[in-house]
Amino acid sequence: MSATLTLPGRLGRGILYFARRAPMSAFWGVVALAILIMAITAPVIAPFDPVKSDFRAMSKPPYEKHVFGTDQIGRDTLSRVIHGSRASLTVAVSAVLLGTTVGALWGLASGYFGGRFDIFSQRILEFLQSFPDLILAMAIAMALGAGTGTVILAIAITRIPFGGRVIRAVVLSLKELQYVEAARGLGASHARMMFRHILPQCIAPYLILATTHLGVAIIIEASLGFLGVGIPPPTPTWGNMLSDALNAGLIPPWWLVLFPGLAISITVLAFNLLGDGVRDVLDPRLRGAV
Amino acid sequence: MYSYIVRRMGFGLITIVGVSIIVFVVMRILPGDPLVAIFGPEGYTKLSEADRLGYMKQLGLSDPLYIQYLHWMGDIANGSFGHSFFRSESVAEMIGRRGPLTAEIGILAVAFSWLIGIPVAIVSALRPNSLPDNVARFISILCLAVPGFWVGMLIVLASLFWFGYRAPLTGASLFVDPWSNFQIVIGPAVVLGMGQAAYIARMARSSLLEVIREDYVRTARAKGLNARLVIIWHALPNALLPVITLSGILLGFVLAGSIPVERAFGTPGLGSAMFSAVGERDVFVMQNLVFLYAVVFVVLNILVDLIIAWLDPRIRYA
Numbered sequence: 001m002s003a004t005l006t007l008p009g010r011l012g013r014g015i016l017y018f019a020r021r022a023p024m025s026a027f028w029g030v031v032a033l034a035i036l037i038m039a040i041t042a043p044v045i046a047p048f049d050p051v052k053s054d055f056r057a058m059s060k061p062p063y064e065k066h067v068f069g070t071d072q073i074g075r076d077t078l079s080r081v082i083h084g085s086r087a088s089l090t091v092a093v094s095a096v097l098l099g100t101t102v103g104a105l106w107g108l109a110s111g112y113f114g115g116r117f118d119i120f121s122q123r124i125l126e127f128l129q130s131f132p133d134l135i136l137a138m139a140i141a142m143a144l145g146a147g148t149g150t151v152i153l154a155i156a157i158t159r160i161p162f163g164g165r166v167i168r169a170v171v172l173s174l175k176e177l178q179y180v181e182a183a184r185g186l187g188a189s190h191a192r193m194m195f196r197h198i199l200p201q202c203i204a205p206y207l208i209l210a211t212t213h214l215g216v217a218i219i220i221e222a223s224l225g226f227l228g229v230g231i232p233p234p235t236p237t238w239g240n241m242l243s244d245a246l247n248a249g250l251i252p253p254w255w256l257v258l259f260p261g262l263a264i265s266i267t268v269l270a271f272n273l274l275g276d277g278v279r280d281v282l283d284p285r286l287r288g289a290v
Numbered sequence: 291m292y293s294y295i296v297r298r299m300g301f302g303l304i305t306i307v308g309v310s311i312i313v314f315v316v317m318r319i320l321p322g323d324p325l326v327a328i329f330g331p332e333g334y335t336k337l338s339e340a341d342r343l344g345y346m347k348q349l350g351l352s353d354p355l356y357i358q359y360l361h362w363m364g365d366i367a368n369g370s371f372g373h374s375f376f377r378s379e380s381v382a383e384m385i386g387r388r389g390p391l392t393a394e395i396g397i398l399a400v401a402f403s404w405l406i407g408i409p410v411a412i413v414s415a416l417r418p419n420s421l422p423d424n425v426a427r428f429i430s431i432l433c434l435a436v437p438g439f440w441v442g443m444l445i446v447l448a449s450l451f452w453f454g455y456r457a458p459l460t461g462a463s464l465f466v467d468p469w470s471n472f473q474i475v476i477g478p479a480v481v482l483g484m485g486q487a488a489y490i491a492r493m494a495r496s497s498l499l500e501v502i503r504e505d506y507v508r509t510a511r512a513k514g515l516n517a518r519l520v521i522i523w524h525a526l527p528n529a530l531l532p533v534i535t536l537s538g539i540l541l542g543f544v545l546a547g548s549i550p551v552e553r554a555f556g557t558p559g560l561g562s563a564m565f566s567a568v569g570e571r572d573v574f575v576m577q578n579l580v581f582l583y584a585v586v587f588v589v590l591n592i593l594v595d596l597i598i599a600w601l602d603p604r605i606r607y608a
Contacts, residue, residue, distance in 0.1 A: 127308035130591075131584045132546030139313070139580045142568050143320040219437050223550045226439055228569055242440060246553070251450055252443065261440035269435035 018281055025277020032270040039085040048076035050083040051234045059248075062255055069255035071241075072248045077255060080236040081263050087225075087237035088267065091151050092217035099156035100210045103163020104202060110164065111171030112194050118168075125161040133158035137220050141229040148231050155220050159213055166209055167202050174198050204282045212275035215268040222264050238264045294599055302592045309584045314359050317577040329571070349574075362577070371578040381578045384563055391559035392552070394471075395478045396544045400537055402483030407490030408533075412521060414491070415498035427495075430488035438481045438547055442554030445477055457555065474558075478551045485547065486540045493536050497529040531602055538594030542587035 019026035038045065048054075048066075054074040062069040068077035110121040128136070140154035174180060175198070183197050224230035225239020233240050238260040245256035329337065337345075345351070351358065365371055371381035379387075410430075414423040449455045457473045501507065502525050510524045511517065545561075552561035560579070567575040599605045 123304070123308065126305060127312055130305055130309050130588050131312075131580070132542045132587055134543075134546040134549065135580055135583050136316075138549070138564075138568060139316050139576065140320065142571070142576060143316050143573075215435065222437055223439065226550050227553065227565055242443065246443070252447060254447055254451070257440070257443050257447055261437065261443070264440065265436045268437075269432065272431065272435055 018277065021281045022277035025273050025280075028270045028273035029277065031266070032274050035085055035267050035270060036089060038082060039089045042083045042086050046076075046079035046082040048079040050075065050079040050236045059253060061253070068259045069253065071244065071253075071256055077241075077259055080241055081238070081259050084236045084238045084241060084260060084263060085267070087148070087231050087235060088218055088221055088264070091148065091155065091221045091231070092214050092271075095152045095155035095221075096159055096210050096213050096217050098152065099159025100163040100206065100213065102156070103160040103165075104167040104206050104209075106160065107164040107167030107169075108171055108194060108199065108202065111168035112175065112190070112198065121164070122168075125164045128157070129161040131158075133216070134220055134223055137224060138227060138229055141224055146229060146232040151221060151224055151230055154224070155217050158220070159217070162213065163206070163209055166205055170202055170205050171198055174201050208275070208279045208282055211271070211278045214275060215272040218264065218268050218271065291599070294605075295596060298592055298595055298599075302588055305588050306585055309588065310363070310581055311359075313577055313581045313584065314362065317573055317580070318358065319355065366578075366581075371582075381575055384575070385560065385579075385582065388558060388560045388563050391471075391475060391557065392545065392548055392561055394475045395482065395548055395552075395557070395559065396541055398475060398479035399482035399486060399544045399548075400541050402479060403486035403490045403540070404537070406483070406487040408494055408530075410487070410491045411494030411498060412526070414495045415502065416518070416521065418495075418499060423495075426491060430491050433484050433488035436485075437550075438485050439550035439554040441484070442477065442481045442551050445481065446555060457557075474555075477555050478548060478557055478559075481551055482544045482547055486537075486544060489536060489540060490533060494529060494533045497532050498525060501525045501529040531598060534601075535594055535598060538590050541590055542583075545583055545586060 015026075018029075052075065054070065054076075056074070057066060057070050058074040059072050060066055060070045060074075066076050066078065068081060070076055071080075106121060106125075110118045131139075136158050137151075137154040140157060141150050144150040144153065180193065180197055183193055188197070221230060221237070222239035222242070225237045225241075226243045228240075228243060230239050231237050233244070241260040242257065245252040245260075248256060353361070369382055371385065410426045414426050417423060446456070457477060498521070502521070507520060507525050510520045515524075548559065549561035549564050551557075552559050553565050556562075564576070564579050566572075567579060
């Protein structure tokens with residue numbers, strides 16, 4: 001606990017602490033990390049090109065050359081599942097970061113200033129929360145046309161109310177604390193009060209929100225892909241692979257259904273459990289609240 | 291109580307107006323040119339200038355935006371909800387034809403989630419951190435991570451593969467042909483219900499654990515009542531309040547989740563209609579369906595709040 005620890009040292013200590021407090025979550029955190037590495041190194045580790053057809057091996061069930069089989073135009077399912085992780089993680093991580101950040105800043109301002117601005121903001125967030133998230137995301141993605149940017153934006157907008165509400169509640173309780181009052185007494189500006197004195201206290205709830213919402217974001221992304229408003233083919237995503245499988249014939253080949261869905265499930269499981277662990281370690285009081 | 295009902299309904303009305311504005315902004319203003327949304331960017335460039343003007347006029351898109359908005363509100367007020375761009379039937383007819391199936395799925399899914407979730411929660415709360423509790427929690431974590439539409443696809447595939455069975459694909463009303471209606475709705479309802487059961491079990495467990503610690507429960511036990519009876523007769527009714535609230539929210543999510551699940555099962559409900567509307571870029575149908583889903587969601591939440599207020603005097607008089 002000396003002040004001489006370097007940043008990597010402190011990070012290492014933090015991770016060790018996390019692993020001791022929440023071993024189950026730490027294990028799934030490692031799985032999440034492995035999926036992240038898989039996404040980054042996809043072009044290197046995938047055995048085949050995910051968009052290239054092999055007309056000598058069409059609709060083949062799993063065998064030695066194509067261990068996850070091939071689809072109706074001879075693309076390797078394993079390579080497509082590996083590449084699919086890129087779309088999934090890019091969208092989920094950017095959407096959650098964007099949505100939670102915008103929501104958090106909005107909640108910060110709304111809680112800090114209060115008054116009419118706060119009432120107005122609360123109403124807007126309530127309107128946004130009146131849509132089941134998948135439906136709002138579908139409508140936005142359809143209106144803006146398919147593409148990675150649109151899907152990110154569509155999912156991010158559905159995450160704004162959560163950030164807004166939670167951070168506002170935190171700010172409301174912080175505002176009354178004596179150290180904040182002291183800063184105001186010393187003549188600090190609004191910006192200084194918000195960013196220097198209040199914002200740092202919001203980091204824990206922000207991190208909790210961001211990690212717990214990753215799993216939901218991945219499921220929404222997959223659902224959008226499955227409904228044809230996600231990232232359009234030929235880019236492989238787990239959602240549009242499942243959608244393709246349904247279009248492959250009256251009876252979809254089992255290997256085209258099984259593997260992309262397993263990939264979604266394992267990834268969501270990993271991020272959900274990692275999120276639970278982050279929540280429990282950072283703030284046990286928030287159990288069940290976020 | 292009456293003032294509470296009036297206040298809650300008033301807020302609900304404001305929310306519905308706000309929701310309609312958001313839907314209008316998203317579906318009509320966000321795409322820039324609605325014709326781009328209808329024809330897609332490539333199709334749009336193939337239209338001639340005259341075609342564009344003709345379509346704009348025919349669809350009432352050349353009016354100022356607030357007039358278009360009022361037109362839409364008028365369509366909703368007279369009950370037609372406007373017309374599909376590709377089909378002759380009005381959106382209202384489509385909702386009347388396909389809505390009941392989806393409503394059945396939603397209600398069955400919630401019933402199913404209670405039937406599974408509450409007993410599991412009671413077993414968990416009776417002995418927290420025991421083996422059955424941990425197994426139940428692990429399964430509920432699993433249920434939350436697995437996408438329902440994928441499970442649906444697997445079920446359809448497995449029943450075809452092993453039994454050569456497939457649920458009928460054409461819609462059948464509950465009253466005309468209950469058996470084929472049951473075959474259509476049971477799959478989606480079970481799949482959606484499993485996901486909800488996980489949430490219900492989680493919420494009921496933590497709520498029960500909290501209530502069990504209260505004084506009146508200890509008193510009941512001190513009187514010498516059987517531990518199980520105390521839980522079922524004394525603790526459970528109070529513990530269920532948050533579960534009812536959650537259930538209302540979940541029903542809204544079931545309706546949304548039923549869009550991909552209906553596609554997986556090939557169920558001819560409202561979710562499938564939404565899926566085809568998205569595929570055909572039918573902005574008008576989409577706009578009305580999105581609004582309908584949001585209104586149902588808002589109304590459900592009001593209903594749940596009123597039920598809670600009716601059950602819990604602390605809220606009624608606050």
